[in-house]
Amino acid sequence: xxxxxxxxxxxxxxxxxxxxxxxxxxxxxxxxxxxxxxxxxxxxxxxxxxxxxxxxxxxxxxxxxxxxxxxxxxxxxxxxxxxxxxxxxxxxxxxxxxxxxxxxxxxxxxxxxxxxxxxxxxxxxxxxxxxxxxxxxxxxxxxxxxxxxxxxxxxxxxxxxxxxxxxxxxxxxxxxxxxxxxxxxxxxxxxxxxxxxxxxxxxxxxxxxxxxxxxxxxxxxxxxxxxxxxxxxxxxxxxxxxxxxxxxxxxxxxxxxxxxxxxxxxxxxxxxxxxxxxxxxxxxxxxxxxxxxxxxxxxxxxxxxxxxxxxxxxxx
Amino acid sequence: xxxxxxxxxxxxxxxxxxxxxxxxxxxxxxxxxxxxxxxxxxxxxxxxxxxxxxxxxxxxxxxxxxxxxxxxxxxxxxxxxxxxxxxxxxxxxxxxxxxxxxxxxxxxxxxxxxxxxxxxxxxxxxxxxxxxxxxxxxxxxxxxxxxxxxxxxxxxxxxxxxxxxxxxxxxxxxxxxxxxxxxxxxxxxxxxxxxxxxxxxxxxxxxxxxxxxxxxxxxxxxxxxxxxxxxxxxxxxxxxxxxxxxxxxxxxxxxxxxxxxxxxxxxxxxxxxxxxxxxxxxxxxxxxxxxxxxxxxxxxxxxxxxxxxxxxxxxxxxxxxxxxxxxxxxxxxxxxxxxxxxxxxxxxxxxxx
Numbered sequence: 001x002x003x004x005x006x007x008x009x010x011x012x013x014x015x016x017x018x019x020x021x022x023x024x025x026x027x028x029x030x031x032x033x034x035x036x037x038x039x040x041x042x043x044x045x046x047x048x049x050x051x052x053x054x055x056x057x058x059x060x061x062x063x064x065x066x067x068x069x070x071x072x073x074x075x076x077x078x079x080x081x082x083x084x085x086x087x088x089x090x091x092x093x094x095x096x097x098x099x100x101x102x103x104x105x106x107x108x109x110x111x112x113x114x115x116x117x118x119x120x121x122x123x124x125x126x127x128x129x130x131x132x133x134x135x136x137x138x139x140x141x142x143x144x145x146x147x148x149x150x151x152x153x154x155x156x157x158x159x160x161x162x163x164x165x166x167x168x169x170x171x172x173x174x175x176x177x178x179x180x181x182x183x184x185x186x187x188x189x190x191x192x193x194x195x196x197x198x199x200x201x202x203x204x205x206x207x208x209x210x211x212x213x214x215x216x217x218x219x220x221x222x223x224x225x226x227x228x229x230x231x232x233x234x235x236x237x238x239x240x241x242x243x244x245x246x247x248x249x250x251x252x253x254x255x256x257x258x259x260x261x262x263x264x265x266x267x268x269x270x271x272x273x274x275x276x277x278x279x280x281x282x283x284x285x286x287x288x289x290x291x292x293x294x295x296x297x298x299x300x301x302x303x304x305x306x307x308x309x310x311x312x313x314x315x316x
Numbered sequence: 317x318x319x320x321x322x323x324x325x326x327x328x329x330x331x332x333x334x335x336x337x338x339x340x341x342x343x344x345x346x347x348x349x350x351x352x353x354x355x356x357x358x359x360x361x362x363x364x365x366x367x368x369x370x371x372x373x374x375x376x377x378x379x380x381x382x383x384x385x386x387x388x389x390x391x392x393x394x395x396x397x398x399x400x401x402x403x404x405x406x407x408x409x410x411x412x413x414x415x416x417x418x419x420x421x422x423x424x425x426x427x428x429x430x431x432x433x434x435x436x437x438x439x440x441x442x443x444x445x446x447x448x449x450x451x452x453x454x455x456x457x458x459x460x461x462x463x464x465x466x467x468x469x470x471x472x473x474x475x476x477x478x479x480x481x482x483x484x485x486x487x488x489x490x491x492x493x494x495x496x497x498x499x500x501x502x503x504x505x506x507x508x509x510x511x512x513x514x515x516x517x518x519x520x521x522x523x524x525x526x527x528x529x530x531x532x533x534x535x536x537x538x539x540x541x542x543x544x545x546x547x548x549x550x551x552x553x554x555x556x557x558x559x560x561x562x563x564x565x566x567x568x569x570x571x572x573x574x575x576x577x578x579x580x581x582x583x584x585x586x587x588x589x590x591x592x593x594x595x596x597x598x599x600x601x602x603x604x605x606x607x608x609x610x611x612x613x614x615x616x617x618x619x620x621x622x623x624x625x626x627x628x629x630x631x632x633x634x635x636x637x638x639x640x641x642x643x644x645x646x647x648x649x650x651x652x653x654x655x656x657x658x659x660x661x662x663x664x665x666x667x668x669x
Contacts, residue, residue, distance in 0.1 A: 070486040072650060089489070097486045103478030107333065119325050120487045164483065 022048030022083055024069070024172050024203050029078035031064055037227060038064045042078070044222045044232040046172070046203040051194065053218030054207040055311055061227040062207040063100050066176050069205070070097045082172060093121050096170030100177050100207075102161050106150035110141060110160045113149065114167050121168035128167065135163040139189055155186050162190055166197070173197055175206040179213050191217060215307040225315035235307075242313050243305040244277040247284055250299035251291055261287055275303060319495070322488040326496025327503070330471060334504055343463070344508055351512045355519025366404040366420045369397040374407055381426030449614055451586060453539055454607035456509060458582040460543075461550040464505040465574065468497050468551050469558030469567050472645070476562050481649055490646045498551050498638075505547055538623050539610040542630065546606030549634040550578055552641030559648040560656045570655070577603055585611065592617065600626050602633035 024046040031039040039061050046052045056062050067073040069080050071092045080087045105113050111132055118128030136145050139159040144152055149160060158181055165175065173194070179187050194217075198204045205222075208214045214221070221238055223231040231238055246267065249255060255274040258264050263282030268275040278284055284302075291297050334340050367384040371394065379385045386403055388394045394406035398414050405420040407413055413423055475481040475493075484493055513536070553574040560570050581604030588594040589611060598608035599618065605626045612618040647661035 067482075070482075072482055072485050093487060095486070097483060099479060099482040101479035101482070103480040103483075105333075105474070105480060106478060116325070116329055117483065117487070120322065120484065 022201065022203065024205070025081045026065070026069070027078050027081065029065070029068060029080070030076045031068060031073065032076055039068070039075075039227045042224070042227070042229055044229055046205045047220065048203050049198055049201045050219040051198050051204045051206070051217055052220040052222060053214035054205055054222050054224070055209075055211065055214055055307070055315075056207075056224035057209075057315060060224045060315070062224060063176055064227075065224070066097075066100075066174050066205070066207065069174050070095060072099075091171075094168070094171045096165045096168065096173045096175075098161060098165040098175040098178055102158065102181075104149050104157070104160060104164060107148060109146050110149055110152070110163075111136065111145040114160065114163050117164050118167040121170075123168055131167050131169065132163065135166055136160075138193060139163055154181055155183055158182055159186060159189070162193060166193065170197075171202065173202055173204045173206075175204070177208055178206050179208055179210060187213065211307045211311060221307070221310075223311060223314045230314045231310075238310055238314075239305060242310045244280060245282075245284065246275065246277050246303040246305055247287070248299060248301055248303050249274050249276070249287070249291060249297070251294065252296050252298065253294070255291075257290075257294065258287070261290060263287075272298075319489050319492045322492035323495040323499060326488070326493055327500040330497055330500030331504060334467070334500070340467075340504075344511065347508065347512045348515050351516040352519050355516050356522060366422050367402075368420070368423050369394040369403040369406040374409075374411065378407065378423070378426050381422065383422060383426060449611075451589075453610050453614075454582050454585045456512075457543055457546060457607050458578060460505045460509060461547050461578055462575065464501045464547070465550050465554035465578075466567070466571070468501045469554045469571060470564060471497055472555060472558035472649075473561060473564055473567060476559070476649065477564065485650065490649060491642060493649075494555055494642055494645050497555065498548065501551050502544065502547055506544070509543070536610075538613050539606075541627055542606040542609055542623075545627070545630045545634045546602075549602060549630070549637045550574070552634070552637040553577065556641040556644035556648075556658070556661075559645040560658065560661060562655070566655060582607065600629055602630045605630050 025044075027043050029039055029042040030037070042061070042065055054062055054065070064073060068075050069087070071087070071089065082091055085091070104110075108116070114132040114135070115125070115128045118131055119125060123131065133142075133145075136142050139162055141156060141159050141163065144156060149157060152160065162178065165173070175194070178190060178194070182190060194204055194206070198219075206214075206217075215235075218235060220234050221232070222229060223238075231242065233241070244265075249258070250273045252272060255269060255272055258269070258274050258276055259266055263279040264287060265277040265279070266274060267277055276287075278287075288297065288300050291300065367386060368378055369386045369388045370378055371390060372387045375385050375387055386397065388397060388406075391406075391408040394408055395414055397403045398406045398416060401416075405413055405415040405423045407423065407427070411427060413420065413427070415423075475484065481493075554571065557571045557574050558567060561567060581598065581601065584594070584598055585604055585607045588598065595608055595612055598604040599612050599622070601608075609618065609623050609626045613623060644658055644661045647664045648656040651661070651664070
């Protein structure tokens with residue numbers, strides 16, 4: 001399988017060019033709960049206008065990190081800065097947050113509580129009402145706006161939760177598992193809304209254990225395991241760094257001879273079809289020529305490794 | 317936005333939600349009906365002069381006394397009328413007053429001459445009022461602080477249970493959340509009491525028991541500050557209790573000490589209200605002073621400086637409980653796994669800048 005290599009990915013190097021100041025940055029954040037150290041020297045950046053996926057297994061430290069960004073938990077050491085300054089309570093009020101564990105007031109109408117949350121974030125009553133109506137329209141809840149939250153389906157409650165996180169037009173968005181529990185249509189709606197915000201220059205940090213969704217969505221990726229950041233950077237950069245070049249070859253006869261080609265590591269062999277990795281620096285053209293020498297080649301193409309593979313490699 | 321504005325928003329939401337809550341509206345309505353019934357009904361029910369059966373020649377003085385007189389041919393018929401329940405009493409030759417099971421005072425008075433009475437201390441409280449009024453004060457404080465205390469705890473648990481607390485804490489200072497709930501609880505409690513008091517006073521005026529009002533005035537005047545501070549003290553304990561648990565079902569488990577802290581002083585005041593030494597002690601003890609001190613003021617055996625001292629003691633206690641309650645609240649609010657111990661909550665406050 002994949003060989004174990006540890007290389008440093010230049011964290012955020014590709015992204016921070018856009019606007020150096022509009023960056024949410026964590027610097028050497030530590031946090032312990034009793035004897036258990038939940039975060040060790042966590043540092044990464046979320047750049048303006050980028051969707052940053054935050055990936056890690058259960059208990060890796062995603063939620064703790066997000067809670068520290070939002071000031072719900074305190075860091076034992078290190079700091080969180082936004083636009084170059086340590087994040088104050090006043091600054092956090094302009095952050096949007098969707099906690100992992102969902103919840104709004106069950107006995108309040110959707111509209112009323114979204115307006116209430118807008119006001120708690122410092123909006124005037126009028127501005128909060130306008131923003132709420134626009135958002136509920138956007139997430140498709142206008143018809144249910146005056147219904148009590150508890151009468152809504154779980155998917156619709158989730159949409160309301162998104163509206164609650166966005167009502168005050170936040171400068172920074174931090175969303176813990178925003179897609180869990182959503183049906184595909186709702187995922188598309190939420191993805192659309194988040195992309196709009198990112199396009200408007202908002203740094204968006206979202207965690208998810210659904211790696212396929214992250215793969216589809218994120219510009220940048222932060223991988224955490226055991227409370228430590230294992231990799232951070234743009235998706236393509238991480239792909240290049242953490243996976244060897246992989247190819248798929250389809251011939252007419254058995255492809256087992258690939259096993260003996262120099263620089264080739266077979267990943268999967270199914271008669272005439274083979275998937276193999278190339279050693280770093282090795283060229284794929286000699287392999288193709290060797291295949292052609294043995295008979296017709298029906299397919300020969302590079303295989304893009306999925307996030308899952310990167311994650312497996314990095315987070316073990 | 318500062319803490320005060322945040323507190324106001326939180327309190328406004330609590331009040332708005334409560335005013336739409338059917339249970340709350342129904343209980344308020346029930347209290348109002350009880351207050352109206354308690355003040356209006358007794359005079360109406362006990363009212364009306366006795367009816368009395370008597371022979372024509374003896375009817376004069378009874379009729380002059382304003383009694384409802386029914387003339388009967390003889391004593392035998394008079395007695396039969398009483399036995400049949402047609403009249404309350406009868407007067408037969410002797411004169412003897414006949415009644416079934418209770419001496420009819422108004423009939424007896426109409427037939428007697430009484431010595432003149434001169435009251436030396438005309439303000440002294442009628443013994444029935446002397447028992448009822450303090451009981452009503454103690455009862456109001458007891459019921460209100462329990463009912464609204466539970467509601468504060470429930471509202472805190474609701475926010476923990478639904479996890480909305482995390483969004484709230486990210487948006488506003490934890491202290492504003494707590495302050496908003498306490499303010500809302502106090503406003504609602506006072507509002508409900510004021511409504512009930514208004515109906516009671518109107519009822520007393522209507523039913524002519526208004527003579528008690530001037531006497532009650534000072535006691536009520538003192539009851540309000542005592543009630544306010546006492547309520548804050550109890551509410552702070554309820555808030556801390558609520559923050560320690562995650563499910564509505566668990567409130568009962570953690571709130572036993574809080575309930576006892578309100579219940580024991582209540583029963584002490586009710587049962588010891590004629591024991592001067594005990595009452596003196598209870599009227600300074602912060603948990604019982606909200607009921608015991610207004611009672612001593614009502615019965616007129618407290619010196620002018622005494623309620624002031626008791627109020628200062630209560631203020632100090634309320635402030636201390638408020639600070640301690642706030643600390644437990646802050647430490648326990650975000651612990652959403654199972655029940656938190658007071659010790660853990662006390663130590664684990666997050667100090668976020």
